[in-house]
Amino acid sequence: MVVKTELCQFSGYRIYPGHGSRLIRVDGKTHIFLNAKSRASFLMRRKAANLNWTVLYRRLHKKGVTEDNSKKRVRARKATAPKPIEGASLEQIKAKRSQKPEVRKAARDAALKEIKARNAGKKK
Structure with a gap:
C-alpha cells in the first residue's frame, strides 16, 4: 500500500496523513508544516538553511552522506612494455x-x- 506523503515547507521532512497543519495566506499561497516548531520558525522568518535540524541545512553541509557516493581512487598502472615473442622480433x-x-x-x-x-x- 502506498501512502501519499507531503513535504514540510520549512523543515523538508515528510508529513504523513493525519499529521501537520496548513497555513493559507491572504494571497492564496498554501504552506504545509509538520509541527508547530516548523510553523513558528517560518512565521518568524528564520532561514531553514541556518537551523541544524532541517533537511536543507543537512544537505548544504553534507551531513549524513555516505561514502559510497564519493569518487573512488583508481590505482595507476604502468603500461606493459612490448616484448618480443618466439619467432618474431x-x-x-x-x-x-x-x-x-x-x-x-x-x-x-x-x-x-x-x-x-x-x-x-x-x-x-
Whole structure:
C-alpha cells in the first residue's frame, strides 16, 4: 500500500496523513508544516538553511552522506612494455602494427586465395 506523503515547507521532512497543519495566506499561497516548531520558525522568518535540524541545512553541509557516493581512487598502472615473442622480433612486431589496414587486408586476401587454390587442387 502506498501512502501519499507531503513535504514540510520549512523543515523538508515528510508529513504523513493525519499529521501537520496548513497555513493559507491572504494571497492564496498554501504552506504545509509538520509541527508547530516548523510553523513558528517560518512565521518568524528564520532561514531553514541556518537551523541544524532541517533537511536543507543537512544537505548544504553534507551531513549524513555516505561514502559510497564519493569518487573512488583508481590505482595507476604502468603500461606493459612490448616484448618480443618466439619467432618474431620486436622490430617485426612493430612493423606489422604500423602497417596500414589496407595493406594488411590485401595480404590477408592473398593468403586466403592461396589456401582456397591449394584446397581446390586437393579435391580434384
